[in-house]
Amino acid sequence: MSHRIYHPVRLPMYDWPEVRTATERLENALQDALLDALGLRPRDCVPWPEDRGLEVNWRQPGLLLSQTCGYPLTHALKGRVRPVGVPHYAAEGCEGGRYCSHLVVARDSSHRELADLRGSRAVYNGPDSQSGMNAFRYEVAKVASGAPFFSSVSESGGHLASLRAVAEGVADIASVDAVCWSLACQELPALTDRLRSIGHTASVPGLPLVSSLSFSEAEAETIAGTVKSVFEDVTLAEDRARLMICGFSPISDANYAPILEMERRAAEQGYPELA
Numbered sequence: 001m002s003h004r005i006y007h008p009v010r011l012p013m014y015d016w017p018e019v020r021t022a023t024e025r026l027e028n029a030l031q032d033a034l035l036d037a038l039g040l041r042p043r044d045c046v047p048w049p050e051d052r053g054l055e056v057n058w059r060q061p062g063l064l065l066s067q068t069c070g071y072p073l074t075h076a077l078k079g080r081v082r083p084v085g086v087p088h089y090a091a092e093g094c095e096g097g098r099y100c101s102h103l104v105v106a107r108d109s110s111h112r113e114l115a116d117l118r119g120s121r122a123v124y125n126g127p128d129s130q131s132g133m134n135a136f137r138y139e140v141a142k143v144a145s146g147a148p149f150f151s152s153v154s155e156s157g158g159h160l161a162s163l164r165a166v167a168e169g170v171a172d173i174a175s176v177d178a179v180c181w182s183l184a185c186q187e188l189p190a191l192t193d194r195l196r197s198i199g200h201t202a203s204v205p206g207l208p209l210v211s212s213l214s215f216s217e218a219e220a221e222t223i224a225g226t227v228k229s230v231f232e233d234v235t236l237a238e239d240r241a242r243l244m245i246c247g248f249s250p251i252s253d254a255n256y257a258p259i260l261e262m263e264r265r266a267a268e269q270g271y272p273e274l275a
Contacts, residue, residue: 006040006064006212007048007057013067013207014179014243016160018187022239030065030230037226038219055128063212065223070259071130073208078253081210084224087231088247089206093178097249099206101131101175102197103139106166111173113198115143122150123162123171124274130259132159135201136175137274138262146270153274160184167194175201182244204258208251224250 009031015023035042045064048057058068059080067087068077086097093100105111111120125132140149154171156162162174163184176184178200185192211223231240231248240246266272 004040004044006045006062007060008045009034009065010048010057011067012054013069014183016183016187019183019242022242025239026230026236026243026245029233029236030227033226033230034064034223037222058210061212061214063210065209065211065227067207067209069128069130069207070205070256071134072128073210073253074256074259076128077210080213082213082215082220083251083253083255084209084211084220085227085248085250086206086208087245088249089179089182089244090241090246091179091182091244093181093200093203094206095203096247097206097251098203099131099178100203101135101177101201102181103136103199103201104163104166104174104176104181104195104197105172106169107194107196109172109196111198114139114173117173118143118149119151120172121152121154121170122274123154123156123165123174125156125159125162125174125176127155130204131177131180131201132162132175133274134259134262135204137266137271139175139201140274141266141269141271144269144271148275149271150275160188163191163195167191179206179244186244202258202262204262205251205255208256 009027011023011027055076058066058077088097093102103114111117124136127133156165159176159180162176165171166174209227228248231245
């Protein structure tokens, strides 16, 4: 093993304050199990620098295990990280290791389907999001006829911010990760009671767990097997249930080709940007 200094396991993609305790316990269990399986010592892990963004952290050779989105995996992180596997989530719109996005409008909105939203205001979490942007763009491309569809499109910075924007009437529609939508329904009912889903996007592989390319193929297999064991540990069942994790599948870069296909097909329909 050429690189001897690693950073702690970090699962940032669904790490809301409401579920921080469960997330932290799962992170700690994964880290302990991985250090043991790989023959590393606790002192081989050094804290993540506080001033670095997620994308920079994911590219570090000391990446032990983290979770990213499929869109960065196929773009900014392509060839820079190793997909380990994908958690399964017990959320509406998830099946096995796949997920989709919910198209969310205000509870009292008159809109019943995406085509009704022409000329409305859209909000999305960020330009590198599969669930909030790419899947959304792909669905809108089917009804946009190669022209701008919304009167405005704004970036919120996160799915929860997008949900709040719709609930508060700042935007009319958002495309929100199925896990985020179900977590919000579970943890923030006062917010989701003001919203409803009018449909969902096409399904793709879910958010991958990734590790450093500095690991060998054999070590990568060890990592995947260790994650699977932790995800089956009965002592963590309550925490996994709180996070809606119900399984795990190994996965590779090739599994994420549908994300690139969505992007390509939207462009072919004259809708290369969410607009």
